Amino acid sequence: MNGATTSGELRAHNRVRLLRAVHDCGATRTRSQLTRDLRLARGTASVLVAGLAEDGLLHEEPASGSARGRPTQIPGPHPRGPLALAVDVREDAWELAACELGGRVTVLDVRPHDGTPEGALGPLGEAIRAHGARLGPRVAGVGVALAGPVRHGGLVDIAHLGWRSVDVPALLALQPSPPAPGPSRTPPGAPTPGRAESGAQAGGTRTPGGPIVGNDTAFAALAEARRGRLRGVRVGLHLHVDFDLGGVLVVGGRPLDGAGGSGAEFGHMPLTGGDRPCPCGATGCWSMDVGANALLRRVGLAYGGGRGREQAEHVLATSEEAVAANAEALGRGIAALVNALDPEVVTLSGHGVELYERAGDHLLAACEPGLMAIRRDHPPEIAGSALGWRGSLLGAMESVFDEFLTPEGLDRWR
Amino acid sequence: MNGATTSGELRAHNRVRLLRAVHDCGATRTRSQLTRDLRLARGTASVLVAGLAEDGLLHEEPASGSARGRPTQIPGPHPRGPLALAVDVREDAWELAACELGGRVTVLDVRPHDGTPEGALGPLGEAIRAHGARLGPRVAGVGVALAGPVRHGGLVDIAHLGWRSVDVPALLALQPSPPAPGPSRTPPGAPTPGRAESGAQAGGTRTPGGPIVGNDTAFAALAEARRGRLRGVRVGLHLHVDFDLGGVLVVGGRPLDGAGGSGAEFGHMPLTGGDRPCPCGATGCWSMDVGANALLRRVGLAYGGGRGREQAEHVLATSEEAVAANAEALGRGIAALVNALDPEVVTLSGHGVELYERAGDHLLAACEPGLMAIRRDHPPEIAGSALGWRGSLLGAMESVFDEFLTPEGLDRWR
DNA sequence: AGGCTTTTGTTCACGGCTAGAGCATAAACT
DNA sequence: AGTTTATGCTCTAGCCGTGAACAAAAGCCT
Numbered sequence A, B: 001m002n003g004a005t006t007s008g009e010l011r012a013h014n015r016v017r018l019l020r021a022v023h024d025c026g027a028t029r030t031r032s033q034l035t036r037d038l039r040l041a042r043g044t045a046s047v048l049v050a051g052l053a054e055d056g057l058l059h060e061e062p063a064s065g066s067a068r069g070r071p072t073q074i075p076g077p078h079p080r081g082p083l084a085l086a087v088d089v090r091e092d093a094w095e096l097a098a099c100e101l102g103g104r105v106t107v108l109d110v111r112p113h114d115g116t117p118e119g120a121l122g123p124l125g126e127a128i129r130a131h132g133a134r135l136g137p138r139v140a141g142v143g144v145a146l147a148g149p150v151r152h153g154g155l156v157d158i159a160h161l162g163w164r165s166v167d168v169p170a171l172l173a174l175q176p177s178p179p180a181p182g183p184s185r186t187p188p189g190a191p192t193p194g195r196a197e198s199g200a201q202a203g204g205t206r207t208p209g210g211p212i213v214g215n216d217t218a219f220a221a222l223a224e225a226r227r228g229r230l231r232g233v234r235v236g237l238h239l240h241v242d243f244d245l246g247g248v249l250v251v252g253g254r255p256l257d258g259a260g261g262s263g264a265e266f267g268h269m270p271l272t273g274g275d276r277p278c279p280c281g282a283t284g285c286w287s288m289d290v291g292a293n294a295l296l297r298r299v300g301l302a303y304g305g306g307r308g309r310e311q312a313e314h315v316l317a318t319s320e321e322a323v324a325a326n327a328e329a330l331g332r333g334i335a336a337l338v339n340a341l342d343p344e345v346v347t348l349s350g351h352g353v354e355l356y357e358r359a360g361d362h363l364l365a366a367c368e369p370g371l372m373a374i375r376r377d378h379p380p381e382i383a384g385s386a387l388g389w390r391g392s393l394l395g396a397m398e399s400v401f402d403e404f405l406t407p408e409g410l411d412r413w414r
Numbered sequence C: 001a002g003g004c005t006t007t008t009g010t011t012c013a014c015g016g017c018t019a020g021a022g023c024a025t026a027a028a029c030t
Numbered sequence D: 001a002g003t004t005t006a007t008g009c010t011c012t013a014g015c016c017g018t019g020a021a022c023a024a025a026a027g028c029c030t
Helices: A008-024 A033-039 A042-054 A117-138 A168-172 A216-227 A294-300 A307-318 A320-341 A351-370 A373-377 A388-404 A407-411 B007-024 B031-037 B043-054 B117-138 B170-174 B216-227 B292-298 B311-317 B320-341 B351-370 B388-404 B407-411
Strands: A058-062 A072-076 A085-088 A091-102 A105-112 A140-146 A153-160 A163-167 A203-205 A212-213 A233-239 A244-249 A345-350 A381-384 B057-064 B074-076 B083-089 B091-100 B105-112 B140-146 B153-157 B162-169 B203-204 B212-216 B234-242 B247-249 B345-350 B382-385
Touching: A008 A033, A008 A042, A008 A407, A008 B007, A033 A042, A033 A072, A042 A058, A085 A117, A085 A216, A085 A388, A091 A117, A091 A388, A105 A117, A105 A388, A117 A140, A117 A163, A117 A168, A117 A407, A140 A168, A140 A216, A140 A388, A140 B140, A163 A168, A168 B083, A168 B105, A203 A388, A212 A388, A216 A233, A216 A244, A216 A345, A216 A388, A233 A320, A233 A351, A244 A320, A294 A307, A307 A320, A307 A351, A320 A345, A351 A373, A351 A381, A351 B216, A388 A407, B007 B031, B007 B043, B007 B074, B007 B407, B031 B074, B031 B345, B031 B351, B043 B057, B043 B162, B057 B292, B083 B117, B083 B216, B083 B388, B091 B117, B091 B388, B105 B117, B105 B388, B117 B162, B117 B170, B140 B170, B140 B216, B140 B388, B162 B170, B203 B388, B212 B216, B212 B345, B212 B388, B216 B234, B216 B247, B216 B345, B216 B388, B234 B320, B234 B351, B292 B311, B292 B320, B311 B320, B311 B351, B320 B345, B320 B351, B345 B351, B388 B407
Parallel strands: A085 A140, A140 A212, A233 A345, A345 A381, B083 B140, B140 B212, B234 B345, B345 B382
Antiparallel strands: A058 A072, A085 A091, A091 A105, A153 A163, A203 A212, A233 A244, B057 B074, B083 B091, B091 B105, B153 B162, B203 B212, B234 B247
């Protein structure tokens, strides 16, 4: 990603590499293993670990198993080290968790809400601020997953809930308060040297000092890339089925966000030949034919507005026909995307896992004829998510650590 | 991209950065400008330039304009420096060129061919070998653009020409001959330390020691990203219209290739609701409705097989109706891709430029209703390519320099 | 139990790298 | 002709990772 050009940046770069390695393996590997993984000299690793422990970023504990030589230690999260606050906001409830380096999750709060921006985000903001005050400077950042396209700056649209350009950071009241008027330490005209200027995040967008707001599908894909079925996969396609369908390409371990921050919208391509108007404003979107809303519509029940999760699950469990129709629509769209993008693996999360388990044959049968001949020889593997419904929350965490585990992020730590 | 971890890699990394900067600016910037661009100390730049000149990679010439202080020099290609051989193979002819660092192109040969693999690639291979022998060790690599999906290893399918798994490196006879039996300097079991193992290229695929074979659209997109309208654009969409339609996403300056090397196939998604079987094996592909073949079909002329370029150009110039239909199909597909991927700019090359000039209103009118409401506020700019029909050739060059301008690539230079 | 082997952590001299200061150079400006 | 300005060159200082030598801490063998 980056590249050090001076000796000083070298050190910073290797600190990041080491912390990232600890985080990515879930704090399971020993110091000597990490030394080999990163091709460091033992002396270098020694200095790095000592420095990071000194800075309250790492804490070594004895490895449990015992081998032949001198016992090694396992670097893990420091007891007073950085925490990522992660939130998954669904159409009907939200969940808030604190995550250590390495990925251990502690759920702090789960609450249902009424589907309005204020009803959902007001209490959530309070909860975040309360926990933030308690945890103090340990909070390295806040990541928020939402079930709709997110534009840069944190503006969110959830068409079927009636959210239009909802300013999530503002409603969460997590914007840093504007600088108080009066004498300032730094003169107003002074440039801020060495400050990273990119606000782009893999799967999320950040207002400076505020939360990283991202699409749930993109975050689920990010988690899948780091700790799930897409780990080590160079090009993967992740599809998240909830009330509707989200899809995003994962390249080199990160989901692609678009120019405006909202790129995880494969669901809004007309891949299944339908002509039904979509709440998004376009027509015949793939997303109209896959997901809980499509299941409910298929059996003639009311749908939309983020209601009916139980009913949809009932349909999923009982209506062979509705499930097959959903799976077929899913398969046809997958074929189109596989043609275009040639992913190595296609992963399904949310209801996608059940759709694939219960009607995988329908899915594959609908996929096959849509593939180019050259794709049929080596079609991508289609697999259920390894993370289930937890993906979006984990992805929100990863987005925070992605920003923290950089030379600039670490610079801000104490 | 990469990241130095030791002091030695640091030097290699900075050598690459400097050469890349020279190449990317087309050898137009002065040494002092480059020093500032790369945030190097003047002393460091001095050492680097001297080293690169010593190695026959760079040659400084006095800057033409004159300013106040001591005159500075412009680093450019060394007269005996590396050359990229670049080839654009179309359905009916090919073009071979030699390219210096900085991007100056010297066309070496242009020849029509009969559309068969042997007829096209046999003479081309001869030409490449002849020029390769003449230029000797200056040849840093060979890049070949082809009008069809390219799988890793250089297997190419051009459905409408009847090419099926054509082994391009073999037909070009550019595979390195197997090592001669007998005593070898390096013992057979000895590992090759520090050797890069990835064969993946942005927009191309390489057999070790052989040419980099890539899709023409992907190469055109690569060129557009480096020297055209997509320069500096984080997420762009490039569409190349020739006999049919190719499309690829450009992220961070490089077109996305898929897992198997062939990712530039947005043309083979069913975006326009057609049901015509496509030679690719799928049905209703977007590519059926855009391009020279679609124009010819529209007016009832024979099409396919890579024939009829002149007729298609005539239709393009005269048939308002056929052009409008093409432009509308193009617009509808663009809307779908913009929804899904949120590009900052959409660029058109090949016939796409003329389609947009002659029927831009039809294109935009067909695009608009397919967009999500949130995309309509800030739709991406749609622009003709800055490189015209030269893109694929230039992209083939860039793919060679992308591989050469790495620490490993430079290591192999003398 | 005691010595040996194996593996890892620690320390330190060494070479390589870039930054930055000071000086030399070469043009334009006055 | 002297001054100003921008750049190139040279050298020292400081930082970094390497790798070797040594210390430490466990298992293994007799």
